[in-house]
Amino acid sequence: MKLTSEFRNSKLAGGLLDQIRRHSRRHVRLMEFCGGHTVTVFRYGIRKLLPSTISMVSGPGCPICVTANADLDKAIALAHIPGVIITTFGDMMKIPGSNSSLQEAKGEGADVRMVYSTMDALAIAAENPSKSVVFLGIGFETTAPTVAASIIQAENLGLKNYHVLSLLKVCPPVIHALLDSGQVQLQGLICPGHVSAVTGFLAWEFIAREYGIPCLVSGFEPLDILQAIACLVAQIEKGEAHVESAYRRAVRPEGNIWAQNLLKQVFEPASANWRAIGAVPDSGLKIRKEYAQYDAQTKFEIKTAPPLEPKGCRCGDILRGVKTPADCPLFGNVCAPQSAVGPCMVSSEGTCHAYYLYGDPSD
């Protein structure tokens, strides 16, 4: 079984699209929460294939894009502390903070290393016992268990020079915050597939129950997205609102219990700062005091100036689904992948990046 190409088949996509066109009557607005879904929607031209009754809006599900400048500034300040090696996923390197980026810090002599996994960061810590190795914990529930696992592994290996700057976030509270703000009206939500592989799809039940919005967990291939849209349309036309999975092969109702237990063991819920959305209670993962020696926030005194936001950048409104990149005066001229101003253009899963690569100006 190929598991990817089979879910990109154009004939099967045609069948799902016919079904969507046959059933869609009401004019609806659907949000794909996850940046990975945004990329699939644009790469395969899904918006243009949908009937005019369905419009889609991108959500804040790009962990890099929603990292606040104040937090990025902390990471960059840490990089400049002598004896510190920063380890991070590559996507973080170019994201601008208030005045600089990790890449620029590296150019100025800071030791910043790209890693593929927290296991690589642990190996760097083992190889450099006289240095402090800090892993930048950026990500949602998909990534957080791999960070938790690394802290347990550091403990098992007796690695005292491994630390994590936890900027990890969880998704359900921010959807709550978005919907409560009343700024975005939705008739359906496509829920993040790999976050749900960890949380289980029942994590989204509250959206259907409290807001009456149908929720579909989706995978990342075009047929997954089309199936999710077809199921959303079916619920909407019947006047129903519940949670379903269009990603049965990877997501169980209860999720990954091992990963959830590891998260509970290492982290506790805390308020987190989301770019343009602000502080959202219980949307962050703070390292528990039992593991404080691995917490970079405890270990280092991190000094930063008050954060600055890039002038004219509309990333914040775009992340909240209130505006589209076409509404931003910088989009496509001042701000492009080669000269990105805001994180939504820098990140490969940012909405502006997807619009720039695959969209057209009329979108």
Added chain:
Amino acid sequence: MCLAIPALIKSIAGQEAEAEIGGISRRISLVLTPEAQVGDYVLLHAGYAISTIDQAAAGETLKIFREIAGIAEGWE
């Protein structure tokens, strides 16, 4: 960033496995999916398997898609 790809488990040693991803072999961690067995597909994210893939469910989903598209069984 939450990108995860299917990987086929070829062998297991403790909490680690040798897995094949599109013809390339790499060592991955099974610490989050201790139930994974040789021959299973897992979803690989940042070096860790985060979920086992239910191949029967994948087959059923594709069967439904073929029915929706009006394509007969056995078509590939």
